[in-house]
Amino acid sequence: MKKIFVFCVLLFLFGSSVWASSDIPLTAQDHPDDDGSAIDLSWKYEGELPFSIWIERSENGKDFKLISKIAPAKTYITDGKNIKPGNQYYYRLKFVDAQSNIMASTDIVKAKSEAQWFNSRRTPLLVMVIILSSAILYFILSARKGKHLFIRKIAGLDTIEEAVGRATELGKPLLFVPGIMDLDNIQTLAGLNILSHLAKKVAKYDSTLYVPVSKSMVLSTAKEIVKEAYLKVGRPDAFDSDSVFYLTDDQFGYVAGVDGIIVREKPAATFYLGAFYAESLILAETGFESGAIQIAGTAMPSQIPFFVAACDYTLIGEELFAASAYLSDQPNQLGCLKGQDVGKALILITIFVGIILDILGINIITNFLQMK
């Protein structure tokens, strides 16, 4: 009788332990290509779908703490909660029902987080940056050596001189809008680069230029640019520091302010060069109705149609970035444009070859570019 009792107790204990720890494969490994702040967990659970999966973590293999409760259908997770590079972490998963009863659990697995010195997923990007930069640098050097580089005409930029001349003749001001983004946006910088060339022409022709801005950082930069331009042409006395002024950071408040200037001052020419959003058409249409020559340029694909519809000339995408180089007419800068063209040709070839290879069922280029 005693033996039967001991057998039953052992059977219960053994049986319950089998029930609690099943053969659910759990793997934990360092998250690749990161700074050692994440560990990947993956598992394969084939039993009855639990209500939730609890993920527990420990740093010593004993004191496990619940770090996350996730959806039952998931089979992987990246743990990025307070993971320190170089540390070892232990994990176990518990599959629980709606009453938080443990249906099954995994064995304890461990993984060490490590920081990598190279993000291999960005290899395609690195290759492209190297090729592009090499092409640009090659053409810059070629241009410095005196090689003639053909750059196609950009009508919108050739019209700047005409616009300034017209403003001078009519005795009306010019309006320059550098977009609504801050200095950390490259489109704003591209716009300000054009402002530098425009301001020199305005100073030369003794015309008036208004530059309303929507960001304080842009205000100080634009003011310096215009001031330098007046200095360059030897007319520092003609510079009016209040011609570059701040309106507001608010998108539609800024639009209201600029529209007011257009309606009241009736500028002879308006320039919208930078990053624009919904305000693009409101500004451009107001300018159109005032009868100004309008030159716009942005790299925001969704705003380009509005500018094309409402402005006389539009710099589309890359033309905005090329504008300063084009206007400067310096070999260094023109060489850079030529380098970009080579980059464009390479991308065209890559797309073309990629399409043909994909049709043939070879996905080398597609996989490479998708950074897989």
Added chain:
Amino acid sequence: MKRQFPLVITFFVGMLVIVSQFIPHQPFGHLSDTLESWFLIISGFAILLGQLNLLKVNIIKIHRKSRNWQYYIVCVVSFVVMITIGILWGTQDQPGLLGQGSALVSFFGRKPFDYIFKYFFENLSATMFSLLAFFMASASYRAFRARNLESSLLLISAVLVMLGRTTIGTWLTGWIPENLTYLHLPQIADFIMKYLQKTGQRAIMICAGLGIVGSSLRIILGIERSYLGGK
């Protein structure tokens, strides 16, 4: 020195940011985020510069009685009122110098700053935004005039997309048999948007991306100096 120093900083920071894109290991890993935080701190200080400029420009125009000087009074008064009530009674959960202003909250239904923001500013903003609808109509009218082959193609595509995106498009071509669904206006509109429109947009984005690389390289290498006021 005045010109060289910013160029050196630009080169150094530019190269660091590029390198940090490919090296996740510290200290490079979060360098971009750190620099962005620095930028936010600097721009936070610069906000004051903008406000002072706004006040200065407007007050000068009022003082000189420039043309339309009355408008500038509105701007200065609004500016002063918003700042004053913001400082005195705070905004939302933030108390001001005079506390939460319970009496005013019970009268207005919310704090004075929030009241003006919601019932004045938001409505004025929405008014400006709603102008877009009318401007879109007038710009479309000009853009869709069939003057040459390109504008005719644009007109046809626009009409197909507009019809395809409305119920009338479904109604007009609903009778076409199932085996010819590609002739349904919604399907045609989807085709134009998914393939023709998106292809064009991607081409622009790729070229703009190249332009950004070229422009950034010019700035980092110090070839482009217009943003510093020229060569």
